[in-house]
Amino acid sequence: MTTGTLALIILGVILVQVAIVMLLIIHRRKREYQELDRSKDASPAVISTPSSLLSKQTAETVASCSSWEGYREFSVQRKEFEDNNKSICSFYLVPLDSKPLPVFNPGQFLTFKLLLEDPVTYESKTIVRCYSLSDAPRSDYYRISIKRVPAPASQPDVPPGLSSSFFHDHIKEGSKILVKAASGHFHLIEEEELLPIVLIGGGIGITPMLSILNTVLERGVKTEVWLYYGIPSSDEHIMKAHLQVLARTHDNFHLHVCYSAPNESDAEGIDYQHNTWVGIPLLRGTLKLMRYQFYVCGPKPMMESLLPGLEGLGVNSNDIYYESFGPATLIKHKKTAPAVSSEQPVNITFTQTAKTILWDPAADSLLEFAEANGIEVESSCRAGNCGSCQTTVKAGEVDYNQEPDADLSPGHCLLCISKPKNDLTLEL
Ligand SMILES: Cc1cc2nc3c(=O)[nH]c(=O)nc-3n(C[C@H](O)[C@H](O)[C@H](O)COP(=O)(O)OP(=O)(O)OC[C@H]3O[C@@H](n4cnc5c(N)ncnc54)[C@H](O)[C@@H]3O)c2cc1C
Secondary structure (H helix, E strand, O other), rough: HHHHHHHHHHHHHHHHHHHHHHHHHHHHHHHHHHHHHHHHHOOOOOOOOOOOOOOOOHHHHHOOOOOOOOOOEEEEEEEEEOOOOOOOEEEEEEEOOOOOOOOOOOOOOOEEEEEEOOOOOOOOEEEEEEEOOOOOOOOOEEEEEEEEEEEEEEOOOOOOOHHHHHEEEEEOOOOOOEEEEOOOOOOOOOOEEOOOOEEEEEEEHHHHHHHHHHHHHHHHHOOOOEEEEEEEEHOOOHHHHHHHHHHHHOOEEEEEEEEOOOOOOOOEEOEEOHHHHHHHHHHHHOOOOOOOOEEEEEEEHHHHHHHHHHHOOOHHHHEEEEEEOOOOOOOOOOOOOOOOOOOOOOOOEEOOOOEEEEEEOOOHHHHHHHHHHHOOOOOOOOOOOOOEEEEEEEEEOOEOOOOOOOOOOEEEEHHHHEOOOEEEEEOO
């Protein structure tokens, strides 16, 4: 045997040993998480907080002003770019009636109705889009932060994102805009005993996290908060100075900015903390072993790796809250909805595409089912609020996962929050 072969064998043995040790560590960690979850009632990680995160003044304002029905007119008080690329712009919105604004749950979104010109047909067109509130609740303004959406790299000839381009190019200070009240089920869960919070935002998915973070820190709640924010580089790093000041001034806030492709001038430890994606290895290496509430919002690939990854670590799915800004067919949410009431096979007929497809009981909604089967559906909020996915029901009935917030015309259903009760024919 040559010295080289011997060296290779020794290296191989060492690598196998390292792999075994790593697997043992992962296995032990997973068991520890599961153990923690079983003993959650006695968890020492639970930190007592006031029963509400609202300040006294805000709570009084809430009591004095309620939400509104339908669309309310706002004007844009201020417009401000948030990143070096000028691809993300914040809009400060004040109500035209000057009445105090109702408080929302941090993490929720506003729904906008926009009248604009279709870039292909040049005809007027109304579209509905949702944007998360990106600041803590205030009685005098709401803030949203919008990322400009270009045409997909693979289809440079299609028009860029309608709403985001309209906001960036045509909505100016003083512009009027129609806004539906805040809604959405993805928001900070306020409990008597608030668990430590882990916020994970990928790209523009940072917006609801900013709202939650600002709320918790401004209210002086002493709960530990971790923010993992993933972006390619400083070019798209939004509210950098604000986040750095928060990290310097709050001992209970732990900032982890991750650049996946930093610029040469980006300095690790100053501009960002980690040269990597936000992923399970990073969380495992930086989070203490305790029970947390995880809030996640980001692009589909990030969600598809993180959500099962967290559960794989032994985190209880009831401690994971997430939101997707776009179609999220492959993302499964364990906490949704009753199953379809009928146990018989149910057929869904889509009239415009002349397709009849057997309903998949694992689908969370008719919207998810339609998308998974290649049926194009106009949608936005995916939470029964904006009404974009309202569809005519030609035959059959649906069950709702939750009460629809959108105004529903007779003979229509909201695909994003419904499932079939029996055979269904949809005008799609
Ligand atoms: C609850 C919720 C909260 C959200 N919060 C935020 C937020 O805080 N900030 C934020 O920036 N966004 C947020 N979004 C996303 C936002 O609502 C919009 O989806 C986003 O701005 C894109 O809308 P758009 O009208 O600009 O693009 P769209 O017009 O919907 O276009 C989307 C993409 O399709 C491409 N496209 C156009 N025509 C074609 C074609 N013929 N073939 C193929 N592709 C085509 C466009 O070029 C573009 O890339 C949120 C979404 C939800 C559901």
